[in-house]
Amino acid sequence: MSSSAIGREQRPLAPTLEVAYRMHVDDVWRLTRLLGVDDAHLDDVVHDVFLVVQRRLPDFDPTRSLKHWITGITRNLVMHYRRSFARRTKRLALVQPAVDTHDAPDDRVARAEAGQAFATFVEGLDDAKREVFVLFEVEDLSARAIAEMTGININTVFTRLRAAREQFERFIAAREAV
Amino acid sequence: MKDLSPSARTMIDEARRSLRPTDGDRRRIADALARSAATGAGPRLPQLVDAGEPADSAETPSRRRTVVVMTAVAVVLGLAAMAMMWWGPMGLRVWAASASPEDAAAYESRSPAPEGSAVEREPPPTRSPATPQVEPALVEAEVPEVPEVPEAEVPTEVLPEEPAEVATTGSARARAGRPSRPAAGGLAAELALLERARAAMSSGRHGEVVRLVKRYRAAHPKGSFSEEAAALRVLALCESKRQGAQKAALAFAKRYPASLTMPRIRASCDL
Numbered sequence: 427m428s429s430s431a432i433g434r435e436q437r438p439l440a441p442t443l444e445v446a447y448r449m450h451v452d453d454v455w456r457l458t459r460l461l462g463v464d465d466a467h468l469d470d471v472v473h474d475v476f477l478v479v480q481r482r483l484p485d486f487d488p489t490r491s492l493k494h495w496i497t498g499i500t501r502n503l504v505m506h507y508r509r510s511f512a513r514r515t516k517r518l519a520l521v522q523p524a525v526d527t528h529d530a531p532d533d534r535v536a537r538a539e540a541g542q543a544f545a546t547f548v549e550g551l552d553d554a555k556r557e558v559f560v561l562f563e564v565e566d567l568s569a570r571a572i573a574e575m576t577g578i579n580i581n582t583v584f585t586r587l588r589a590a591r592e593q594f595e596r597f598i599a600a601r602e603a604v
Numbered sequence: 605m606k607d608l609s610p611s612a613r614t615m616i617d618e619a620r621r622s623l624r625p626t627d628g629d630r631r632r633i634a635d636a637l638a639r640s641a642a643t644g645a646g647p648r649l650p651q652l653v654d655a656g657e658p659a660d661s662a663e664t665p666s667r668r669r670t671v672v673v674m675t676a677v678a679v680v681l682g683l684a685a686m687a688m689m690w691w692g693p694m695g696l697r698v699w700a701a702s703a704s705p706e707d708a709a710a711y712e713s714r715s716p717a718p719e720g721s722a723v724e725r726e727p728p729p730t731r732s733p734a735t736p737q738v739e740p741a742l743v744e745a746e747v748p749e750v751p752e753v754p755e756a757e758v759p760t761e762v763l764p765e766e767p768a769e770v771a772t773t774g775s776a777r778a779r780a781g782r783p784s785r786p787a788a789g790g791l792a793a794e795l796a797l798l799e800r801a802r803a804a805m806s807s808g809r810h811g812e813v814v815r816l817v818k819r820y821r822a823a824h825p826k827g828s829f830s831e832e833a834a835a836l837r838v839l840a841l842c843e844s845k846r847q848g849a850q851k852a853a854l855a856f857a858k859r860y861p862a863s864l865t866m867p868r869i870r871a872s873c874d875l
Contacts, residue, residue, distance in 0.1 A: 457617070458685055472633050564620055595612055
């Protein structure tokens with residue numbers, strides 16, 4: 427019996443993995459990239475996000491926001507990735523050529539310049555500010571939701587957001603001045 | 605807190621729209637997921653799989669295995685279908701329509717916003733208007749399997765209303781809050797039927813699968829998911845040991861030799 431059939435009368439309709447994937451793969455990919463996963467591991471982390479989604483879907487509360495839920499999973503996986511792999515990858519990068527990132531050159535060129543510039547700015551933020559800035563400004567999470575997700579104080583969320591915004595404004599001004 | 609300047613806001617909006625995976629990215633990930641689901645393989649980054657789990661997760665290994673088995677069929681077929689959608693111009697059109705941002709808008713609109721969003725955001729966001737709380741407008745998979753209803757009775761309000769002409773990111777379009785346009789092409793009805801068949805398949809109701817595929821073919825003789833429907837039918841026939849199953853499987857293999865469901869069909873039908 428399908429687990430989704432349980433309690434269908436009482437509960438809102440639950441999404442399937444396929445629906446979750448279709449709706450949110452772009453969001454997961456973008457968030458994964460902006461939170462600092464290098465191109466060589468981007469596919470793998472996104473893949474793993476949806477494996478976790480698949481495994482946890484039976485426990486998903488359909489009265490909650492699916493996007494918020496997947497964003498939390500993505501954020502946790504990215505943080506774990508960064509702890510586990512980033513240092514090693516940086517070391518490897520010193521001695522190895524860049525890993526093929528799969529994309530044809532044309533695809534990469536085709537990505538909009540504004541997106542690339544924004545990604546460059548975000549990469550330059552420190553980890554703490556980057557997380558808050560991306561979750562708030564790009565993923566539209568509330569400050570309270572970010573505080574809950576990351577376990578940091580809501581005032582700290584606002585402090586980091588304010589600092590990141592100021593940096594971003596300076597970045598924009600410098601760009602426009604060129 | 606001081607709000608972002610218009611040019612800063614514009615750049616974020618543009619970044620949100622442009623930072624997205626290519627079709628090749630999506631296809632690779634969908635393929636990998638389909639393989640993982642089919643083989644029960646673990647994560648591609650082995651240390652990561654539990655990172656998304658809450659520390660107090662009550663999930664047991666046996667439950668996890670059960671969940672994986674129960675969803676494997678749906679996942680393989682679903683992701684195979686998605687992968688197919690990304691191949692070729694027709695596939696792209698189907699993707700754009702079937703995975704339209706309105707899906708996301710519809711789902712999100714029936715779900716509560718993340719706690720406190722739009723209330724405590726500071727300053728008041730101008731780009732994320734509150735989404736109207738409307739009835740579910742998605743999740744074809746959950747259209748009740750029984751009793752069966754004719755296509756005409758599939759409630760139109762549960763179907764995505766707007767095919768996307770461009771596959772922009774769901775969230776961006778959802779945030780834009782564009783008004784819906786009338787449905788076009790009956791793609792949502794197709795998907796609804798197919799999802800019902802898939803649900804029946806994953807529940808082992810093979811007879812129902814065959815009936816639903818028959819209805820699908822009658823209602824959508826040139827349907828966008830003919831291959832997936834055929835695959836479901838063949839699997840249902842084979843797994844229920846019905847007469848003519850192998851013949852149907854051979855016919856499927858001949859017609860769709862590159863189908864992503866072929867490994868499963870070969871296994872189920874002893875090809």
